[in-house]
Amino acid sequence: MKSFLGFASYYRNHIKHFATVVFEITKERRDSYERIKHEVTNAPVLILPDFELRFELCLDSACSQGLGAPLHQRPIVDGEPREGVICYISRQLKD
Numbered sequence: 001m002k003s004f005l006g007f008a009s010y011y012r013n014h015i016k017h018f019a020t021v022v023f024e025i026t027k028e029r030r031d032s033y034e035r036i037k038h039e040v041t042n043a044p045v046l047i048l049p050d051f052e053l054r055f056e057l058c059l060d061s062a063c064s065q066g067l068g069a070p071l072h073q074r075p076i077v078d079g080e081p082r083e084g085v086i087c088y089i090s091r092q093l094k095d
Contacts, residue, residue: 003063008036011085015039047084050075055086066092 012018015036039045049055056072068090074081 004033004037006062007060007068008040011040011045014045041088045085047073047075047086049073049086057089064093066090 008015008018016039018036050073053073053075056074057069058072060068068088070088071086072083073086074083076082
C-alpha cells in the first residue's frame with residue numbers, strides 16, 4: 001500500500017479531496033484506499049490518445065518486485081498543456 005500511495009500522490013491534483021482521505025488499514029480506511037484507486041484509474045485522469053501528440057512513458061522502478069509505467073500525453077486544455085494518463089502498465093519481476 002505504501003508504494004501505491006506514493007504512486008497515487010503523483011496524481012493528487014487530479015483527485016478531488018485527495019488530502020482528506022486517510023491511509024491506515026481499517027475497514028473505513030481500506031474503503032478510502034479503494035476510492036483513491038478507482039479515481040486514479042478512471043476519468044478525468046484517464047484520457048483517450050491523440051495520435052497527433054507525443055506519447056510519454058514514465059517508468060517507475062523504485063520497487064525491486066516490479067515495474068510500473070503510466071503512458072501519458074499532454075493535451076492543451078484551456079490554453080495550457082495538461083498531463084493526462086492514457087493507460088497504466090505494470091509487470092512483476094522474477095529472480
